Amino acid sequence: MAGGDIAFVRLVDTDRGDRIIVKAPPYDARVEADGLAALRAAGAPVPNVLHADEGLLVLEYLQAPESDGTELGRTLAAVHLATTDNTFGWECDNLIGALPQVNTTATDWPTFYVELRMRPFLHVLPDDLRGRLERACAGPLPDLLDHDVRPALVHGDLWSGNVIAGHWLIDPAVHRADREFELAFATLFGGLPPRLLDAYLDVAALDQGWERRRPALQLYHLLVHVALFGQGWLPGVVQRLDVLGW
Numbered sequence: 001m002a003g004g005d006i007a008f009v010r011l012v013d014t015d016r017g018d019r020i021i022v023k024a025p026p027y028d029a030r031v032e033a034d035g036l037a038a039l040r041a042a043g044a045p046v047p048n049v050l051h052a053d054e055g056l057l058v059l060e061y062l063q064a065p066e067s068d069g070t071e072l073g074r075t076l077a078a079v080h081l082a083t084t085d086n087t088f089g090w091e092c093d094n095l096i097g098a099l100p101q102v103n104t105t106a107t108d109w110p111t112f113y114v115e116l117r118m119r120p121f122l123h124v125l126p127d128d129l130r131g132r133l134e135r136a137c138a139g140p141l142p143d144l145l146d147h148d149v150r151p152a153l154v155h156g157d158l159w160s161g162n163v164i165a166g167h168w169l170i171d172p173a174v175h176r177a178d179r180e181f182e183l184a185f186a187t188l189f190g191g192l193p194p195r196l197l198d199a200y201l202d203v204a205a206l207d208q209g210w211e212r213r214r215p216a217l218q219l220y221h222l223l224v225h226v227a228l229f230g231q232g233w234l235p236g237v238v239q240r241l242d243v244l245g246w
Contacts, residue, residue, distance in 0.1 A: 003161050005228075006098045011061065019061040020050060029057035031094045035156075035172035042079045042153050045072065045168045059170075067166030069193025076196075077203035080152035080179040088112040088151050090175040096157060096221075097228050103175045109149040110142035113181075113220070121223035129237060133219070136246040144216055144244075145178070147207050152179035157221075160191030180210055184217035215240040 001009045007025035014020060023029065033052035040046050051058035089112060090103035102120060106112040114137045122130050122137075155162070156173030164170060183200070186192055219240055225233040 021047070021059040021061050023057040023059070024055060025057065026098055027095055028054050030054065032057055032171065034092075035094060035174040036170075038153065038174050039079070039155065039169060039172055042082060043075065044079050044155070045075060046172075047164075047168060047170065062164055062168050064165050064167055067193060069163075069166045069196030070199040072163070072166060072169075072193065073196040073199030074203050076155075076182075077200045080154070080182070081204055083151055083153045083176060085151055085176055088176050088178075089116070094173060094175070096173040096224050099224060099227060101156075101173055101175070109151075109178050110145040112177075113145055113217075114142050117220040118223070121220070121227055124223060124227045125234070125237070126231075129234065129241075132241055132246060133237070136241070136244070140244070140246055141216055144213055147209060147213070149178045151176040152182070154179065154182040156182070158182055158186045158192075159189050163192060163196075166193035166196070178217070179204070180206060180213055181217045181220075184214045185221045187214070188218050188221060212244075215243050 001011050001021075003009075007023050009021065009023045012020050012022050023032075025032065030052045033049045036046045036049055047059040047062050049057070049059060087105040087107055088109055089105035093103050094101050102116050104116060106116070118133065118137050118141070122133060125133065154175060154177045155169055156175055156177070157171060158169070162169060162171045183197065183206070186197065219237060222233055222236045222240065226237065
């Protein structure tokens, strides 16, 4: 099947007459299965995991007419608002794409974002750009992110390729974060169902100042893309730093 950048995925017709999705990722597939289970337990629409082991993930095959994303947006907002844990991070480390994602828990969102999302990827930047981001991490970035943040369970990798027919979520990088972090990445590339974000905001408005914070919250996934796919993604990092005046 087309659409992914990391794993080998096939649609399989079984001898029982049903269809399944078989994914062979270059990482322990049980990590992905755990993320799907966490989202399902929180009420998010995800495929059932039929099997998971170190090298193979088997999922139910889901098919429906394309949705405008209204119901998914409302459900995602409800998942974010329902989180009761008061720490950022997760009970274990997992993955973003095929890269390690460290989820050591913290009670302070700016510290978590700077230390566990920004600093692990600074080494992928050329010296001048790394210096700019290091200076931002030393003061302006945590100051900007310091608002009344409540931890939310996030999918963590919410882009159009991980939304199936406007109904279901796949391929998560779950952790607890500022819910603005989820929406910042969701708007980075576009292509999501047209009503998803509007429906989300109908249920859960964002705090004042979210427009200013959004470019800063997009930096993590841009750094991940630099690490995964090369320096063609550096202009996106530069553009966000320029907008923020850093």
